Amino acid sequence: xxxxxxxxxxxxxxxxxxxxxxxxxxxxxxxxxxxxxxxxxxxxxxxxxxxxxxxxxxxxxxxxxxxxxxxxxxxxxxxxxxxxxxxxxxxxxxxxxxxxxxxxxxxxxxxxxxxxxxxxxxxxxxxxxxxxxxxxxxxxxxxxxxxxxxxxxxxxxxxxxxxxxxxxxxxxxxxxxxxxxxxxxxxxxxxxxxxxxxxxxxxxxxxxxxxxxxxxxxxxxxxxxxxxxxxxxxxxxxxxxxxxxxxxxxxxxxxxxxxxxxxxxxxxxxxxxxxxxxxxxxxxxxxxxxxxxxxx
Amino acid sequence: xxxxxxxxxxxxxxxxxxxxxxxxxxxxxxxxxxxxxxxxxxxxxxxxxxxxxxxxxxxxxxxxxxxxxxxxxxxxxxxxxxxxxxxxxxxxxxxxxxxxxxxxxxxxxxxxxxxxxxxxxxxxxxxxxxxxxxxxxxxxxxxxxxxxxxxxxxxxxxxxxxxxxxxxxxxxxxxxxxxxxxxxxxxxxxxxxxxxxxxxxxxxxxxxxxxxxxxxxxxxxxxxxxxxxxxxxxxxxxxxxxxxxxxxxxxxxxxxxxxxxxxxxxxxxxxxxxxxxxxxxxxxxxxxxxxxxxxxxxxxxxxxxxxxxxxxxxxxx
Numbered sequence: 001x002x003x004x005x006x007x008x009x010x011x012x013x014x015x016x017x018x019x020x021x022x023x024x025x026x027x028x029x030x031x032x033x034x035x036x037x038x039x040x041x042x043x044x045x046x047x048x049x050x051x052x053x054x055x056x057x058x059x060x061x062x063x064x065x066x067x068x069x070x071x072x073x074x075x076x077x078x079x080x081x082x083x084x085x086x087x088x089x090x091x092x093x094x095x096x097x098x099x100x101x102x103x104x105x106x107x108x109x110x111x112x113x114x115x116x117x118x119x120x121x122x123x124x125x126x127x128x129x130x131x132x133x134x135x136x137x138x139x140x141x142x143x144x145x146x147x148x149x150x151x152x153x154x155x156x157x158x159x160x161x162x163x164x165x166x167x168x169x170x171x172x173x174x175x176x177x178x179x180x181x182x183x184x185x186x187x188x189x190x191x192x193x194x195x196x197x198x199x200x201x202x203x204x205x206x207x208x209x210x211x212x213x214x215x216x217x218x219x220x221x222x223x224x225x226x227x228x229x230x231x232x233x234x235x236x237x238x239x240x241x242x243x244x245x246x247x248x249x250x251x252x253x254x255x256x257x258x259x260x261x262x263x264x265x266x267x268x269x270x271x272x273x274x275x276x277x278x279x280x281x282x283x284x285x286x287x288x289x290x291x292x293x294x295x296x
Numbered sequence: 297x298x299x300x301x302x303x304x305x306x307x308x309x310x311x312x313x314x315x316x317x318x319x320x321x322x323x324x325x326x327x328x329x330x331x332x333x334x335x336x337x338x339x340x341x342x343x344x345x346x347x348x349x350x351x352x353x354x355x356x357x358x359x360x361x362x363x364x365x366x367x368x369x370x371x372x373x374x375x376x377x378x379x380x381x382x383x384x385x386x387x388x389x390x391x392x393x394x395x396x397x398x399x400x401x402x403x404x405x406x407x408x409x410x411x412x413x414x415x416x417x418x419x420x421x422x423x424x425x426x427x428x429x430x431x432x433x434x435x436x437x438x439x440x441x442x443x444x445x446x447x448x449x450x451x452x453x454x455x456x457x458x459x460x461x462x463x464x465x466x467x468x469x470x471x472x473x474x475x476x477x478x479x480x481x482x483x484x485x486x487x488x489x490x491x492x493x494x495x496x497x498x499x500x501x502x503x504x505x506x507x508x509x510x511x512x513x514x515x516x517x518x519x520x521x522x523x524x525x526x527x528x529x530x531x532x533x534x535x536x537x538x539x540x541x542x543x544x545x546x547x548x549x550x551x552x553x554x555x556x557x558x559x560x561x562x563x564x565x566x567x568x569x570x571x572x573x574x575x576x577x578x579x580x581x582x583x584x585x586x587x588x589x590x591x592x593x594x595x596x597x598x599x600x601x602x603x604x605x606x607x608x609x610x611x612x613x
Contacts, residue, residue: 096496098492098495098496101492101495123495123498124498124499124500125498126498127495127496127497127498128497128498131496131497131498132492132493132496132497134489134492134493134496135489136487136489136611137611138487138489138490138493138611140490140493140494140507140508140511140512141508141511141512141609142511150494150497150499150507150508151497151498151499155499155500155502155503156500156502156503156506156507189609191609191610191611192609202493205493205497206496206497208497209497209498215496
């Protein structure tokens with residue numbers, strides 16, 4: 001049995017101050033998130049983009065995702081939470097068919113993008129409409145400009161040329177909030193940027209394809225708190241233009257930025273609902289235990 | 297991010313050695329001893345050859361062709377062997393590099409079906425372990441066959457079987473495993489998420505390999521090519537059996553005469569002019585050995601530079 005409410009926090013006293021203990025105003029049934037406060041107001045519009053229908057994914061005989069159904073909407077940030085190995089990353093990867101790269105993976109059920117089954121898409125064209133950002137910042141070993149331009153060009157081609165892509169590269173970097181920091185030297189090697197800048201470059205890259213859905217797999221777990229905040233603000237801004245799905249281990253983060261939260265456990269979708277409701281008054285016992293830190 | 301160990305971290309590791317057991321200290325001392333021993337031996341060889349060589353090197357050797365004569369003052373320089381070395385190396389690498397790059401990429405990125413990949417891997421390993429004299433002998437048999445007559449010269453129906461083509465083809469087999477191994481290792485060292493990041497923006501496997509993976513693996517690719525060049529430059533057996541070891545470059549008539557003709561390289565020149573060789577002109581041999589050694593050393597320095605420059609930037613795993 002874990003804490004029903006988060007433990008009291010003792011703030012370190014400054015010189016000449018009495019140490020004081022901050023007790024979170026737990027609301028009886030159990031967690032401290034409500035007090036943490038949400039960062040954003042709910043978004044006004046919500047357009048259905050993707051739908052996951054009774055999706056099951058197995059690696060060999062091991063079931064990783066078990067009959068999950070979910071909507072994914074533009075105008076909302078959907079956070080997938082759950083303990084390690086619960087299938088949230090697998091679910092995320094199935095949305096742009098990256099699961100197919102694993103030889104043993106098999107998939108049942110249906111995922112649609114704007115009404116069309118994604119199984120019928122060419123993987124390359126699907127992945128331009130549903131792009132992804134990974135846990136580790138992984139810019140390509142080229143300049144900042146070329147990282148974005150690579151996505152804008154046809155496969156391995158060097159065309160169109162740099163000056164014709166300038167506008168699009170700038171707009172992608174602006175949307176990712178990186179433009180001001182890199183505009184002076186777009187030829188800078190991307191791998192020399194700081195971790196947070198690299199991750200925003202990866203987001204710029206993912207946005208350059210003008211996707212309908214942006215997938216983020218624990219995008220802040222390798223970053224410091226400062227960079228994390230910058231990226232969180234960015235995600236919230238982006239939800240108006242693209243549907244955002246984020247996998248996170250960080251419940252506070254999910255609470256700060258998500259409009260909807262899906263809690264997964266052992267491959268099953270235990271609970272799906274608006275962030276306020278899922279964190280404030282979870283309907284399922286397991287959800288309540290997880291978000292109050294009892295397991296996982 | 298792979299960050300170089302900071303000086304403080306290294307110092308603290310050394311400080312902690314004060315608590316080492318005596319067996320560890322003995323081991324450390326032994327390691328130091330062996331390290332220094334090899335260093336002394338290697339540096340000794342290099343310095344000896346450099347000193348010996350530089351005494352005998354004359355600028356005119358670089359611009360005069362070797363010729364027959366009775367004393368070392370009459371026998372000219374090593375212009376032809378020098379050109380021969382460059383030419384045969386270029387030709388061998390022109391075969392080994394693209395093939396090795398292709399095989400390395402295939403092994404690392406495709407590798408299907410698995411049995412074929414395994415077979416390829418063991419074949420390449422076998423090539424790496426084959427003595428070059430065996431390649432040379434095989435090359436003689438191969439290129440003397442009438443089917444491959446076009447690659448060398450023919451005299452009254454008899455295929456000579458010796459040419460720059462023949463030597464380069466066999467030398468490329470010596471360089472190939474080094475190129476393959478380095479390309480493959482370089483590609484495999486790239487974390488999987490980097491590949492996925494490229495697929496995840498709609499790139500094909502080929503575009504990913506071409507534009508992301510190969511540029512990232514460039515230091516390894518260069519290392520492989522340079523190591524290959526080093527082996528090819530230094531090989532003697534194949535040259536003696538397959539290049540004809542003629543005093544001067546002796547082009548054949550007709551199409552691509554240079555490549556179908558015979559010649560010699562610095563290695564075969566040293567071999568023949570060494571005190572145990574046919575010509576026995578030790579001064580020329582030392583001079584040529586000096587040039588050969590300098591070539592290889594320069595190559596190593598260049599390689600080191602390229603590799604260091606490339607390795608500084610990398611991803612977390």
